[in-house]
Amino acid sequence: MKEEQKKTVLEKYKIALQKGERFWPDSIYKDLLVSLAIFIVLILLATFLGVPGEPKADPSDTAYVPKPEWYFLFLFKFLAVYGQIPLLGKIEWIATAAIPALVILLLFVLPLMDKNPYRHYSRRIMALSIMAVFVTSMVVLTVISGIPTTSGNTGMSAMTLLQFLTGLVIPIMAYIIIVGSSFLSNKLKLLGSRLQKWTAVGGSLSMIVVAGVVILIAPPAAPSAEVQVANTLTEQIIAGQDLYSLNCVQCHGADGEGGIISGVQGLEGFNMKAIHSQDEMYTRSDETLGDIISYGQPNLGMQPFGKSYGGALSTSEIDYIVAFMRYTWDDRSVIPAGAVSTIPELNPGEVPSWDVHIQPLVKRYCVSCHRTGRQNNNYLMTSYQEMLTTGDNAPLITAGDPKSLLLTLINGHEGKDPVTGNVIRQMPPTKLLDPKYVDMLTRWVMAGMPQTAKEAAALAPTPTATPTGGVAPAVPTPTPTP
Amino acid sequence: MWKKLFAWLDERLALNELYKATLDRPEPKGNWWNTLGSASLFLFLLQGVTGIFLSVYYTPSPDHAFDSIQYIMNGVAFGWLIRGIHHWGATLMVLVVFIHMLRVFVTASYKYPRELTWLIGVGLLLCTLGMGFTGYLLPWDQKAYWATTVATSIAGSVPIIGSFIMKALRGGTDLSALTLSRFFAAHIWMLPAVLAGLIGVHLFLIIKHGESEFPGKDD
Numbered sequence: 001m002k003e004e005q006k007k008t009v010l011e012k013y014k015i016a017l018q019k020g021e022r023f024w025p026d027s028i029y030k031d032l033l034v035s036l037a038i039f040i041v042l043i044l045l046a047t048f049l050g051v052p053g054e055p056k057a058d059p060s061d062t063a064y065v066p067k068p069e070w071y072f073l074f075l076f077k078f079l080a081v082y083g084q085i086p087l088l089g090k091i092e093w094i095a096t097a098a099i100p101a102l103v104i105l106l107l108f109v110l111p112l113m114d115k116n117p118y119r120h121y122s123r124r125i126m127a128l129s130i131m132a133v134f135v136t137s138m139v140v141l142t143v144i145s146g147i148p149t150t151s152g153n154t155g156m157s158a159m160t161l162l163q164f165l166t167g168l169v170i171p172i173m174a175y176i177i178i179v180g181s182s183f184l185s186n187k188l189k190l191l192g193s194r195l196q197k198w199t200a201v202g203g204s205l206s207m208i209v210v211a212g213v214v215i216l217i218a219p220p221a222a223p224s225a226e227v228q229v230a231n232t233l234t235e236q237i238i239a240g241q242d243l244y245s246l247n248c249v250q251c252h253g254a255d256g257e258g259g260i261i262s263g264v265q266g267l268e269g270f271n272m273k274a275i276h277s278q279d280e281m282y283t284r285s286d287e288t289l290g291d292i293i294s295y296g297q298p299n300l301g302m303q304p305f306g307k308s309y310g311g312a313l314s315t316s317e318i319d320y321i322v323a324f325m326r327y328t329w330d331d332r333s334v335i336p337a338g339a340v341s342t343i344p345e346l347n348p349g350e351v352p353s354w355d356v357h358i359q360p361l362v363k364r365y366c367v368s369c370h371r372t373g374r375q376n377n378n379y380l381m382t383s384y385q386e387m388l389t390t391g392d393n394a395p396l397i398t399a400g401d402p403k404s405l406l407l408t409l410i411n412g413h414e415g416k417d418p419v420t421g422n423v424i425r426q427m428p429p430t431k432l433l434d435p436k437y438v439d440m441l442t443r444w445v446m447a448g449m450p451q452t453a454k455e456a457a458a459l460a461p462t463p464t465a466t467p468t469g470g471v472a473p474a475v476p477t478p479t480p481t482p
Numbered sequence: 483m484w485k486k487l488f489a490w491l492d493e494r495l496a497l498n499e500l501y502k503a504t505l506d507r508p509e510p511k512g513n514w515w516n517t518l519g520s521a522s523l524f525l526f527l528l529q530g531v532t533g534i535f536l537s538v539y540y541t542p543s544p545d546h547a548f549d550s551i552q553y554i555m556n557g558v559a560f561g562w563l564i565r566g567i568h569h570w571g572a573t574l575m576v577l578v579v580f581i582h583m584l585r586v587f588v589t590a591s592y593k594y595p596r597e598l599t600w601l602i603g604v605g606l607l608l609c610t611l612g613m614g615f616t617g618y619l620l621p622w623d624q625k626a627y628w629a630t631t632v633a634t635s636i637a638g639s640v641p642i643i644g645s646f647i648m649k650a651l652r653g654g655t656d657l658s659a660l661t662l663s664r665f666f667a668a669h670i671w672m673l674p675a676v677l678a679g680l681i682g683v684h685l686f687l688i689i690k691h692g693e694s695e696f697p698g699k700d701d
Contacts, residue, residue: 001594009594016510016695024505027512031520038521038574039528046566051555054623056548059657066628069618071576071611079636097640107604110587111597119590119697131587232556 005117053229055316060308074141075100080149081141081167084160125193129178129200136204137171140211147218159217166210174203230320233327234336240324242363243317247305249368256329259430263375267301276329289322343437351447352440353456354384361437362387365428377417377424384451393417393424399448407445410438503689510695515589518582519688522606525575526677529613532568533670540620542666544659547622572614579610591694599687602680609677616669622662630665631657 021027058064068076082095106113116124144167150160177199184192230236245254251261256276261267274280284292293313294306305311306318313321327335343361346352362370362381370381379391388395396406408415409427416423426432433441450456492498539558541550554561583603586592592600619630634657638648653660 006594012701013510013692013695017508017692020508020510020695021512023507023509024501027509027516028505030512030514031517034514034517034521035524038524038578042528042567042570042574043563045570046563049570050562050566051569054621054625057544057622057624057627059627061624064624064628066625066632068629068633069614070573071580071614072633092639093641093644096636097644104604104608107607108601111592111600114593117593119593119701120699121588121697122699124590127590128588131584135584231552 001117053231055229055314056319058307058315060306061314070142073145074138077141077145077149078167081163084149084164085168125196126178126182129196130175132200133171133174133178133203133207136207137167140207141167144211144214147214159214162210162214162217166207166214170203170207170210174199229316233323234338236320236323237327237335238324239317240320240322241328243313243321244324245364245368246371247313247368248321249365250374251302253430254365254428256325257431262425262429263369265375270301276325278331281326281330281332286322286326289325290318293318293321343440346436346440346443349460351450351456351460352444353453354387354444354449354451356453356456357440358387358444359384361440365433365437388449397445397449400446402442402446404445407442410441507689507692509693512693513696515585516693518578518585522575522579522582523681523685525571525578526681529568529571529575530674532564532571533674535564536568537670542620542663544622544662547620547662551621572617576610576614579607583607589694589696595691596687596694599684599691602684602687605680606677606684609673609680613669613673613677616665616673619662619665620669627657630661634661 067073079092079095083089083092088094114127116127118124121128144163147159147163149163150157178196181192181195181199230239248256250264251258251267251272252275253259253272256274258272258274261270261272292302294304294311294315295309296302296304296311298304303311305313307314327333343364344357346357352358366381368374370376370379372380377392379393379396380386388397393405395404397404401407405415405424406427409424410433412426412432414423414425432438444450447456447459450459488497536554539550539554539561541547551565554565556562558564586600586603615633619626634648634651637651638644640647649655651661651664652658653664
């Protein structure tokens with residue numbers, strides 16, 4: 001900039017100052033107001049949206065698809081779209097290093113590069129046009145970042161092509177036209193700046209339109225498997241209990257009492273020691289317990305459960321199981337109120353329902369074995385339908401029949417397979433259920449296995465016997481159900 | 483009494499001159515767009531304050547980082563609020579700083595005599611992004627771990643010096659305890675120090691040259 005120009009700039013600024021205001025007290029209130037508004041917005045966001053929970057880092061879980069912070073999404077999408085260019089797309093560093101470095105460099109040297117002495121918008125068409133195209137392409141890339149770049153099949157699909165168009169081709173064409181038209185001779189200056197203006201407007205609009213089409217034709221995103229994240233201790237203990245019921249009960253028993261294992265390949269008949277004792281709890285730290293679950297104890301027959309070692313549990317899930325064990329069995333820890341997903345108690349005369357009573361009971365004591373992939377005579381108990389209809393000896397429960405196989409077994413009697421004649425031992429195999437739960441299941445079967453609490457309530461008036469002690473149900477008036 | 487006290491302090495601290503230099507400045511007629519810079523400063527200070535509170539309970543080790551944040555969220559009084567403000571403040575700060583940059587670009591305020599102010603502003607923008615990047619790993623959750631794995635491996639694709647950059651960032655070939663402590667140090671010491679220094683120069687330049695006026699038709 002020439003010295004004269006500098007002088008005019010400074011003089012103009014002096015006049016602007018004379019016509020202006022004072023920072024204090026004329027305009028500072030605006031700054032304070034905006035800051036206060038931001039503060040309030042942040043408090044509202046923190047209170048009502050909070051910070052979304054995530055499971056603990058798990059280096060073994062390589063299937064995890066990470067998402068960067070939203071303000072880096074445009075860069076990730078840019079890399080993905082760039083990678084679709086034939087040949088050039090394989091040279092990764094151009095997109096990962098060269099182009100971002102160039103953009104940052106351009107930003108740094110902008111005041112030195114921009115020799116245009118004017119400041120008014122009408123005289124800076126080129127600079128504004130380039131920036132408009134750049135910002136629009138950033139926004140567009142961010143918006144379509146959630147849509148997969150390739151549709152799976154090889155070659156360029158229409159989807160990929162459109163994204164390619166809006167993310168790369170249109171902006172690059174626009175830059176070329178805008179910069180190119182600045183080289184037009186002086187006579188055509190007006191035409192040039194008009195061309196730049198309309199390129200920016202047209203380019204931006206077409207990018208938005210193409211991105212809109214991409215969003216419209218995008219296949220509906222597969223519902224991402226919601227990872228359950230237990231945030232509070234209470235949630236962790238409950239999650240741990242569910243995981244324990246599923247993964248550990250078969251060998252360690254529903255309450256960690258151990259016993260003779262049955263139905264587990266390789267450990268049949270092994271007498272498992274109790275793991276809920278004071279001895280165990282006092283001598284093992286949380287870390288040790290977590291490690292044992294994660295690594296397993298191969299020489300004792302325990303398989304590893306941690307994902308890193310071939311199991312199915314994530315680091316967070318193992319932590320939940322440890323929390324459940326610690327808070328339920330260790331007499332030094334005080335379990336927080338509401339931290340145990342208890343099976344609701346029955347009032348005298350009340351009819352239990354699947355939804356309220358049976359489902360949590362079964363989940364806690366039976367599902368560990370009675371789910372797909374286990375040795376269980378194909379009797380599954382994970383849903384209401386399964387419980388009624390599955391099994392080699394189906395039906396295991398008949399409404400109103402006290403001799404239903406299930407009731408026989410949970411009362412500690414042996415049953416006989418009607419087809420093969422094999423003897424089926426008591427259930428659960430190691431330790432019978434608490435009498436009150438035997439009673440609960442008995443009442444449920446006698447009442448006709450209601451599914452919802454409403455159905456159960458409708459059945460309630462019928463006098464139902466409440467056998468005490470839980471041994472052989474003696475029901476005077478079985479309720480007939482269709 | 484107050485007058486005397488003020489006079490005594492003024493004699494020693496030059497309060498009046500300070501007031502004239504920083505607050506009682508003349509400036510051109512501005513509008514609401516001019517508040518974005520001070521909003522960025524406010525967000526920086528807020529991030530600093532909430533960050534200091536968080537560092538009281540946060541432990542930068544892979545074994546305890548996740549649990550310490552769980553504790554901040556559930557165990558510490560108003561810990562959820564402090565972390566929530568820090569979390570959303572980061573998002574808002576990137577947004578506000580970026581819009582501030584756009585405003586300066588559109589009004590061409592980066593031109594003479596404010597070229598250096600712009601240059602330092604770009605540095606501030608990069609530092610802010612760096613804060614976002616390093617802060618993302620600290621919770622040591624799945625998202626943090628894998629996003630950082632991907633991002634650092636992208637840095638590794640730079641020709642020749644790529645693998646050096648990646649190892650420098652990770653403190654080894656893989657993400658480890660060293661990565662976490664490096665990111666932590668960068669997030670709470672190095673980047674904030676650079677940010678604070680640059681903000682100081684940025685503010686000095688603004689006071690020195692005054693806030694730019696909105697361009698008129700003949701500018």
